[in-house]
Amino acid sequence: MVNNDRTKDHMLSQVELIEVTRKFGNVTAVENANFSLPQGSVLTILGPSGCGKTTLLRMIAGFDTPTSGEIKISGQPVQAVPPYKRSIGMVFQNLALFPHLTAGENIAYPLKMRRFPIADIPGLVEHYLGVVRLAGMQDRRIHQLSGGQQQRIAIARALSFNPDLLLLDEPLSALDKKLREEMQLEFRRIQQEIGVTTINVTHDQREALVMSDEIIVMADGVIQQSADPISLYRKPSNKFVASFIGLTSLLQGKVVGVKDGLEIQVSNRRLLGHSSSSFSNGDLVEAAIRAEQVRIYAEQTAPKEMDNVLEGFVEEQIFEGDRMVYQVRCPAFASTPIFVFDHDPSHHLLHHKGDKVILSWNQRDLLVYPQSD
């Protein structure tokens, strides 16, 4: 019998990091990380290469130890618990499947290591092959499986012993785009079916948005923001998060008006923006505008009522099938191009390289941050 009843440890099965720091010599790979993960949820740690994602995951798995701070799993400090005694399933980037074993033997491996009753093993292998939709493939050798099928076997192997926690370290990064996107949805489906608490690590923002209940954005070892995907996308709390998620143009300027909305000057242009922080005149700021919030018009068709209107020239036109991406150079901001998405381009007027265009966006969509953030 497969025991998927996880309610017994409902309140216990969670991960908590308290002021966790990991230093390697003078490199601080993780600095004062704090978070608490409710049982059954999916957390993604998102950030650029070298920001400390793997280090964080390795400490949770027990392969590495914090320099300071504490990690609790199921409410218990785990400092003294070796990896094999933590109830954790892991899938790594390179999968680490055993090539000399069959698919079924790979899934059975952690069960044998954990001394599950021999009689229970075939049923469990069959069950988890079903979960990853590879029923009947237990006798295949690893090299007889496609990349996506190998991925599924790696997931089944990580889940077969019913771990309290599933850790994924960029297991999809080696797959091509289409398969990667398919597997993101597949991971989500399996996770929801099994209900296992999951921490996923990636530098792919789409993967984070698609797969997670909660996302933590890291940069240089420091957690920048922790939020659900929609809040994170809509309300990035600093300029790093704003520029890391979505296609965003960043403009440097200073505050010139705070009375009737936030007014900033960028080069010789005044723009209206929005911020959750308060500013004084003269403060140096950085303003972020998302490509999908910018409208693009030919000169004669531009409306007059928008908050921010700018002239520019199309510098690049990139066709992505479902949308056209324009890179527009505005003489007012010599150093920074503005990116614009135009969805459904086949029904719109196309703008060509060198064309003069008018850009506009709403005040609420220009997010203003302190430059020092």
Ligand SMILES: Nc1ncnc2c1ncn2[C@@H]1O[C@H](COP(=O)(O)OP(=O)(O)OP(=O)(O)O)[C@@H](O)[C@H]1O
């Ligand atoms: N064993 C180690 N010894 C020394 N420095 C290390 C060690 N492991 C990691 N680092 C450093 O710590 C920092 C964080 O590394 P980490 O592997 O956690 O990054 P990451 O976010 O997983 O990056 P990637 O996306 O490239 O996998 C890097 O500067 C790295 O060079």
Ligand SMILES: [Mg+2]
């Ligand atoms: Mg890594």
